[in-house]
Amino acid sequence: MYPIFAYGSEEQRRRWLPKLAAGEAVGCFGLTEPDFGSNPAGMRTVARRTPSGWVLNGTKMWITNGTISDVSVVWAKTRGAGPDGEPSGDRGDAEGPIRGFLVERGAKGFSAPEMHRKHSLRASVTSELVLDDCEVPADALLPNVKGLKGPLGCLTQARYGIAWGAVGSAMACYDAAARYSRERIQFGKPIGAFQLTQAKLADMLTEITKAQLLAWHLGRLKDAGTMRPAQVSLAKRNNVRIALEIAREARTVLGANGITSEYPVMRHANTYEGTHEIHTLVLGQDITGIPAYE
Numbered sequence: 175m176y177p178i179f180a181y182g183s184e185e186q187r188r189r190w191l192p193k194l195a196a197g198e199a200v201g202c203f204g205l206t207e208p209d210f211g212s213n214p215a216g217m218r219t220v221a222r223r224t225p226s227g228w229v230l231n232g233t234k235m236w237i238t239n240g241t242i243s244d245v246s247v248v249w250a251k252t253r254g255a256g257p258d259g260e261p262s263g264d265r266g267d268a269e270g271p272i273r274g275f276l277v278e279r280g281a282k283g284f285s286a287p288e289m290h291r292k293h294s295l296r297a298s299v300t301s302e303l304v305l306d307d308c309e310v311p312a313d314a315l316l317p318n319v320k321g322l323k324g325p326l327g328c329l330t331q332a333r334y335g336i337a338w339g340a341v342g343s344a345m346a347c348y349d350a351a352a353r354y355s356r357e358r359i360q361f362g363k364p365i366g367a368f369q370l371t372q373a374k375l376a377d378m379l380t381e382i383t384k385a386q387l388l389a390w391h392l393g394r395l396k397d398a399g400t401m402r403p404a405q406v407s408l409a410k411r412n413n414v415r416i417a418l419e420i421a422r423e424a425r426t427v428l429g430a431n432g433i434t435s436e437y438p439v440m441r442h443a444n445t446y447e448g449t450h451e452i453h454t455l456v457l458g459q460d461i462t463g464i465p466a467y468e
């Protein structure tokens with residue numbers, strides 16, 4: 175919803191936001207490509223301006239809800255368009271900025287096959303978006319943003335949500351480990367009676383509490399309108415890291431059961447919305463002023 179809310183025309187907002195908010199329509203966000211994940215600036219998806227609209231070509235990958243979406247936000251490099259997206263014969267095939275497009279289900283040349291065999295984030299559908307001479311009308315363009323700051327601005331919002339979501343994953347793992355530690359008997363007593371198990375649970379609870387406070391404070395900054403992308407990176411990076419560590423630790427408490435799908439531990443080991451390394455570099459740049467991506 176955020177790209178349409180922040181960058182869409184009044185007409186696009188009216189058409190999609192009420193339905194998306196009510197859950198009557200599903201949307202997805204197509205940025206990542208097979209060869210460009212952490213480095214979306216290299217994307218190969220292209221939108222070529224025609225007299226009547228746009229023709230999109232390219233492939234997106236790892237797109238949450240792609241297969242079931244009514245509308246897909248697709249980010250593409252533009253060609254043959256003037257500064258406002260109008261056809262521009264005199265600019266020929268020159269490369270323009272990255273722009274966002276609303277591609278509706280059923281658009282000619284568009285398909286969204288589901289990706290299978292995921293071990294984590296199994297509650298949501300993950301998809302490819304295939305754009306093969308996909309034709310969309312001129313007003314499919316999101317008019318109010320140009321360049322990489324468009325998708326990156328959306329990621330800041332989504333990653334704020336991930337900072338909270340990771341805490342939920344950590345809590346589920348902690349919960350499963352704490353319950354199991356009271357029930358599983360070894361050497362004649364619950365494994366929760368061993369000091370080593372108690373230390374694991376105490377560490378998990380401490381990290382979860384710290385992560386909750388971090389996300390809560392970030393929420394206060396967001397409410398105040400002062401939240402910065404580097405602060406989101408700090409919280410998302412920390413909370414996902416502790417969630418992964420807690421999943422690993424919970425797996426040890428559960429013994430062999432820890433690797434089964436009977437318990438909610440393995441499925442919580444996941445990476446998305448930017449990797450740990452990239453958020454480290456975002457923070458490093460914010461601290462030193464020096465980008466270290468290349």
Ligand SMILES: Cc1cc2nc3c(=O)[nH]c(=O)nc-3n(C[C@H](O)[C@H](O)[C@H](O)COP(=O)(O)OP(=O)(O)OC[C@H]3O[C@@H](n4cnc5c(N)ncnc54)[C@H](O)[C@@H]3O)c2cc1C
Nearest residue numbers: 203204205206211212236237238295446447448449451467
């Ligand atoms: C379940 C799931 C859902 C997703 N949903 C969406 C979605 O809805 N929309 C969307 O657009 N994308 C989505 N993604 C994609 C996700 O954002 C990417 O996986 C992520 O950006 C990383 O890209 P990559 O997997 O290509 O890894 P790569 O970029 O290939 O990175 C591989 C490794 O190299 C490291 N690396 C890369 N560059 C550097 C560097 N400069 N310095 C140090 N280390 C580096 C990375 O940190 C990582 O460890 C989803 C992914 C998953 C798993």
